[in-house]
């Protein structure tokens with residue numbers, strides 16, 4: 001089992017310097033989800049292209065890309081195989097060729113046997129991929145998007161234990177620095193004395209060497225945390241809120257809670273607490289934020 005976990009952990013190695021490369025992990029998560037449905041099924045490129053494109057748009061960085069790259073290149077990692085109507089082997093990364101040749105991929109045969117032999121392996125592989133490439137706030141959405149069902153029991157306590165302990169301390173420090181208010185909208189809900197719907201967001205993701213410190217954190221309400229992790233919201237120069245031009249919402253709620261925030265200064269932190277460091281802010285803008293920011297909203 002450990003061999004396979006090591007192998008998929010290595011999908012990270014060529015990224016380096018905090019650059020996100022979620023293409024292979026997303027394809028692999030998608031393939032694991034489909035394997036749960038049908039262990040021998042093949043994924044025809046032409047049939048899954050749209051699904052994979054959507055995943056890359058929603059969970060990848062803003063740069064243009066095609067699912068053809070991971071579909072072809074994942075073969076060299078030993079976890080994936082591709083054949084065409086002509087026989088075994090991938091035709092390369094040409095989209096037209098992948099479609100026309102009837103290219104179809106699936107998990108490598110050795111991996112499929114290992115997954116049959118050790119049913120716990122699938123969940124552990126998925127956890128490694130999720131932990132190494134995405135922040136926890138996106139894990140449930142991603143599992144749903146790729147059709148993966150992970151039981152809480154499959155979670156490896158050794159893998160997530162230390163991080164949960166660290167996260168709790170960071171949460172307290174960040175929430176206090178921002179005086180229990182969302183840095184984007186000022187939301188400050190409580191039940192009794194306990195804050196509710198407020199979270200400590202990592203600006204540079206923990207999975208990409210983002211430290212658990214106040215200058216890498218923001219106190220955000222649950223909605224703004226999700227939109228920040230999905231690249232709809234960002235922090236621009238001068239610590240103002242950026243709203244992606246890709247975001248569209250016609251309702252009064254969408255305008256009030258999202259588009260109207262464009263250009264507003266962040267709320268907090270309190271005097272003496274560290275603001276978001278420029279290096280972390282710049283990482284988020286490059287690696288997570290989608291496209292260009294909208295101009296400042298007129299009020």
Ligand SMILES: [Zn+2]
Nearest residue numbers: 182185221224
């Ligand atoms: Zn908020």
